[in-house]
Amino acid sequence: MEDMIDTKVAAAVRALAQHRNFRAAADALGRSPASFSRYIAQAESYAGHPLFERLAKGASLTAAGQEFLSMLDAFMEATSRFETGVERLRDTGPDILNIGCGPLTTRTVVAPLLAEMMKDQPDLRTRVQVSATKAPLEGLRNGELDVAVCDLTHTPDLSDLDLHMLQKEPVSFWARPSHPLHQASKVSVADVFRDRFITAHLHRHWRTAIANVLGGTEEAWQITNTLPQVECDDFALMTDLACRVDLVCGGMRADFAQHQALGLLTQVQTTETLTWNICAARRKGNSFPALDNFWGQLCAQFGAP
Numbered sequence: 001m002e003d004m005i006d007t008k009v010a011a012a013v014r015a016l017a018q019h020r021n022f023r024a025a026a027d028a029l030g031r032s033p034a035s036f037s038r039y040i041a042q043a044e045s046y047a048g049h050p051l052f053e054r055l056a057k058g059a060s061l062t063a064a065g066q067e068f069l070s071m072l073d074a075f076m077e078a079t080s081r082f083e084t085g086v087e088r089l090r091d092t093g094p095d096i097l098n099i100g101c102g103p104l105t106t107r108t109v110v111a112p113l114l115a116e117m118m119k120d121q122p123d124l125r126t127r128v129q130v131s132a133t134k135a136p137l138e139g140l141r142n143g144e145l146d147v148a149v150c151d152l153t154h155t156p157d158l159s160d161l162d163l164h165m166l167q168k169e170p171v172s173f174w175a176r177p178s179h180p181l182h183q184a185s186k187v188s189v190a191d192v193f194r195d196r197f198i199t200a201h202l203h204r205h206w207r208t209a210i211a212n213v214l215g216g217t218e219e220a221w222q223i224t225n226t227l228p229q230v231e232c233d234d235f236a237l238m239t240d241l242a243c244r245v246d247l248v249c250g251g252m253r254a255d256f257a258q259h260q261a262l263g264l265l266t267q268v269q270t271t272e273t274l275t276w277n278i279c280a281a282r283r284k285g286n287s288f289p290a291l292d293n294f295w296g297q298l299c300a301q302f303g304a305p
Contacts, residue, residue, distance in 0.1 A: 012039035021058040096125040097290040100136025102150035103200045108254045132200035132233045146291045148281045161281045165304040168275040173268040174256045186269045198230040198247040
């Protein structure tokens, strides 16, 4: 057998682990039962142990099979990262820095760091992808991105990442000066969320937090499930729309500084304070000068005390 496992053999192991039936797994891959059985036999020969227990109703992974499948997943993920990295090297060279971030960090974290770096490295090339979903983390894991600066509550497994917590920042709410919420000196956060709201993608963590602020009742979840009235990951569009219509927009203070100075938006004063949970992440073992420089400055300037 060759030193590297054949992709067809690897696919057969995955299919049988999923379907737990030889015929169903063979059909799913478009293979004949005989050739599929040969692939499984090759995998077990390669591993040196039985990977599946043959049962009357199908097949189940043995302890060795579970470990083999776990190593196979890690191998395929590493292979994907390698191929993506090589493709990037062919297309752009080693110095391009691929950054993924959420809308909250574009102005407050990413822009200041890149501006500082470009003073010393005027030829620095970067690509920045902005998304409030878990896309930056997926891009980080598959090798499309080098660093992510975003809310990391999307994923339970962070073992393959280097993490750095950023300083906690309060959530601020903003609306036109004529908005009815400004009539009171202070309002509750619950009142803010009951109003028409515009924000970036609200994942499960934030929806749970909002529902709890609203009382955790069935009515609270009904309100939460209708939020936001407008969803957009582009803060420029969000703030512009909030200047034109009575919508409350949430974010970091720096995102609204220019609109506040022009008198277009005013902060809604609230009795409670919510904070953002922002982290930076990079894949363990990934290193090149531009990334190391960005990471070092990020940790030094924005790291939690």
